[in-house]
Amino acid sequence: LTRSMQAQQVRAPRAFGRSAIAPRRATVVVRASAGTSPKINTQQLKSAYEELKTYIQSKYCNPIIVRLAWHDSGTYDASIKEWPQRGGANAAIRLQPESGHAANKGLNIAMNLLKPIKAKYPEVSYADLFQMASAAAVEAAGGPKIPMRYGRRDVETSDQCAKEGNLPAAAHPFPDGSVSPAEHLRKVFYRMGLNDQEIVALSGGHTLGRARPDRSGHGVEKTKYTEKGPGTPGGQSWTADWLVFNNSYFTEIKEKKDKELLVLPTDACLFEDDKFRPYADKYASDQAAFFKDYAEAHAKLSELGVQWVEGGPVTF
Numbered sequence: 640l641t642r643s644m645q646a647q648q649v650r651a652p653r654a655f656g657r658s659a660i661a662p663r664r665a666t667v668v669v670r671a672s673a674g675t676s677p678k679i680n681t682q683q684l685k686s687a688y689e690e691l692k693t694y695i696q697s698k699y700c701n702p703i704i705v706r707l708a709w710h711d712s713g714t715y716d717a718s719i720k721e722w723p724q725r726g727g728a729n730a731a732i733r734l735q736p737e738s739g740h741a742a743n744k745g746l747n748i749a750m751n752l753l754k755p756i757k758a759k760y761p762e763v764s765y766a767d768l769f770q771m772a773s774a775a776a777v778e779a780a781g782g783p784k785i786p787m788r789y790g791r792r793d794v795e796t797s798d799q800c801a802k803e804g805n806l807p808a809a810a811h812p813f814p815d816g817s818v819s820p821a822e823h824l825r826k827v828f829y830r831m832g833l834n835d836q837e838i839v840a841l842s843g844g845h846t847l848g849r850a851r852p853d854r855s856g857h858g859v860e861k862t863k864y865t866e867k868g869p870g871t872p873g874g875q876s877w878t879a880d881w882l883v884f885n886n887s888y889f890t891e892i893k894e895k896k897d898k899e900l901l902v903l904p905t906d907a908c909l910f911e912d913d914k915f916r917p918y919a920d921k922y923a924s925d926q927a928a929f930f931k932d933y934a935e936a937h938a939k940l941s942e943l944g945v946q947w948v949e950g951g952p953v954t955f
């Protein structure tokens with residue numbers, strides 16, 4: 640996600656939750672009889688979800704929260720069977736070294752915003768909290784209700800973090816040697832077990848938010864749509880109304896008329912690649928179709944690599 644992962648000097652943000660230097664724990668056995676095993680508290684899940692919708696709207700932080708959840712789950716490698724080596728939505732992003740990966744620059748802001756919610760609902764795991772907050776952020780911004788399930792187990796130690804480089808880059812040079820953005824997207828998302836339709840639908844997440852040169856190396860310092868905020872001013876958005884979840888990402892990328900708006904190579908390729916284009920065209924002309932496919936793909940993304948604790952998964 641950065642223009643040049645190597646070139647960037649990333650100061651590691653403080654780890655969220657258990658510190659990176661915490662002593663190693665013995666393997667946790669997830670059984671109710673283990674005494675210390677995590678439990679699912681449906682009442683806390685429900686209350687946290689309702690509170691998150693209002694809280695996230697009041698902070699204008701919907702985009703960065705969605706990105707946090709996606710960067711936790713997007714490390715998943717479907718070819719690895721063992722948890723947590725396979726990566727995915729296990730809250731490893733809150734621990735060093737993963738929190739300091741170049742692709743995660745800025746996401747400590749999102750984790751700090753969620754601290755009061757975690758303090759109030761301690762029985763909601765971090766992994767559930769990140770994914771739940773993202774679903775709440777989409778719904779609160781006017782997007783679809785995501786069919787979420789809960790009961791994700793958290794990793795606890797630094798050695799359980801994913802290796803660096805599993806998330807997609809937005810432009811050349813692609814670290815996996817791909818010659819085109821479409822090839823790169825397929826390599827990364829197929830590794831996660833996702834298909835072409837899901838790649839296009841999930842890219843629609845960029846209907847929210849901005850890119851900032853000082854974080855990812857992409858976008859411009861400010862545009863007429865971002866110079867006044869809300870939230871921290873600046874950056875370049877993909878859409879004019881970047882706090883509203885709708886299908887404008889697809890209509891804007893298709894037309895490419897507004898020079899103030901961002902189009903990354905990995906965005907543009909959705910209308911250039913023969914297999915991506917039919918989905919991108921459909922989502923540009925039919926918001927209901929986009930919402931339906933997005934909701935399903937988002938739910939799937941939120942469960943990548945998950946190990947459910949005893950009693951999970953649950954819905955409410």
Ligand code: HEM
Nearest residue numbers: 702703705706709807808809841844848849850851854855
């Ligand atoms: C398809 C491959 C993807 C690439 C190459 C990509 C790349 C990027 C880049 C470069 C940024 C700017 C980050 C910054 O400067 O702070 C960004 C932001 C963002 N991305 Fe993606 N992304 C991809 C997929 C996704 C997916 C699947 C989602 C969610 C479903 C998503 C959601 C977001 C959001 C909401 C932001 C805005 C964050 C903010 O405003 O703070 N992206 N992405």
